Amino acid sequence: MSAVDDNGVAEFPADLKILIVDDDKTCLLVLERMLRKLSYKVTKCQHARDALALLRGDKNRFDVVISDLHMPDIDGLKLIEIIASEMDLPVVMMSSDERQRVIMNGVIQGACDYLVKPVRIEAVSLIWQHVVRKNRRSFEDFQRPGIRNININVTDRLSLLQLSNNAAVANGIVPTTDKRSLQSSKRRSEDTFNDGESSDEVTTAKKPRVVWTQELHEAFVDAVNQLGHGNDVPKKILERMQAMNVTYLTRANVASHLQKYRMHLQKESARSAGNRDVNACQRFQRTPTSSYQLPQQNLVNGHVLSTVPNHVGTGSNIFDSNIVSESSHCLQTDASLYGLSQSNLLYQNDFPPSDGVAISNEENLHSNAGSVTELSNPFSVTDEMIYEPSFLQEEVALVGLQSNMGGYLSCSSIALV
DNA sequence: TACGTAATAT
C-alpha cells in the first residue's frame, strides 16, 4: 500500500474528517488524540443530537462517524438509523459490552438492511467494532476528493505519513504532524492517560499468543531431548525448533513453556518416585511416527494468528497426555454444544485461513453473552464473513486500542486506519 | 545478557 504520487508525496487520507460521538468525555479525548495522531481531522460531540445537527448542517463535512453505542439522549442505534436514512455515511459503533454487541447486531440486521460487519481484531481484546453501512456499494462510492484509499492499516498509515512528511520537508514544507509521534511506536499502551502531551502514542497490535498444540509441544520436547541435559536452555531450544521450521516463536515463548514443562516433569517424577514408576516420564517421548508438521495457523507464513477457545475441556493438558488431536470443527454452530463438556474437542487445527489479521475465535464471540447467545446470533452466521479475509481489506479497517484505564474507560478507544 | 524461578497479569 504505497501510494506515492509523482511528486514523491505519499497519498493518504490525511484529512479524512471524522466525527466522534461519545457521552464520556474521557473516551472522546482519548479517541480524539489517537485519531489526530494519525492526521485525521477530528470533531467531537458529546451528544448525539449535536452530532446530528452538525451532520445535517453540512452533509459533506464528515467522512466517517464513530459513535459510542450507549448514550443518554439518542443512542448509537438511533443515530445510525438517522444517519443512514439522511446521508449515508459510514458509521462505526463502539461498544465494550459483549451482550450489547450481540443485541445490536441482531437489531440492526433484523430491523434494517444495513451491512453490519463485526470486526474483531486481536489488538483489541475487549472491543467490537461495528462498521455499519447501508450497503456495500455505497461504500465503494466513498471516494471523496483527496481520499484515494481508506483501507490502510496503522502501520501503513504511519509509514505513509512518514513518507509524506519527509517529502514535505524536502520541499521546505513544515509537516503538520509531530515527528515524535511516528517514532517509538514500540512503546506499550501503558500510556497512562494524563494530560501531558507525551502520553499519546500509537499503539501497535498485540501479538497473538502461542498455542502449544500437541505437535508443537512434540517439537519442543524433541528439541529438549536433542540438546542434552544442561543444554536445554530456552535459546538453544528455540534454535532447534527453528531448525524444525517453527519460525514464529520467541525466546520468551519457549522460556515460558519450558518453565511449565519442567514444573510438570518435576511433579511427574515426584509422583513416580512414590509409585516406583521409573518410566513415568517416558511418556513424553514422542512416538517414532509423529512428524514435525505444525498446524498451519502456527506458521508465520501461514499468516494465521488465531487464538484458541479458552474453554477447551478440562481433562487434557498438553503435558500429561499424548492423545492425538481429533480435530473437530471450531466453527461449531450447534449451540447445544456450548454447554456440554467437550474435553475431547480440540480446536487448534481448524481455524479457517485468514489474512494476517489476528481474529478471535467464536468462543469469544459468545463469552459473557449470557442468555443473549440464545438469540439467533448473527455472529455465528457471519463467521464466514469474519474469517473471510477480503472483507477486512475492503472496508474501513479498524484497530482498537485498548486503554488501560480499567473500568473507567470501559469503552476504550479505537483508531481508524 | 541469558537463565531460572516465583509471582502475577492477561
Add this chain to the structure above:
DNA sequence: AATATTACGT
C-alpha cells in the same frame, strides 16, 4: 487453564 510478563537473584 494456558500463556505472557515481570521481578529478582544468579
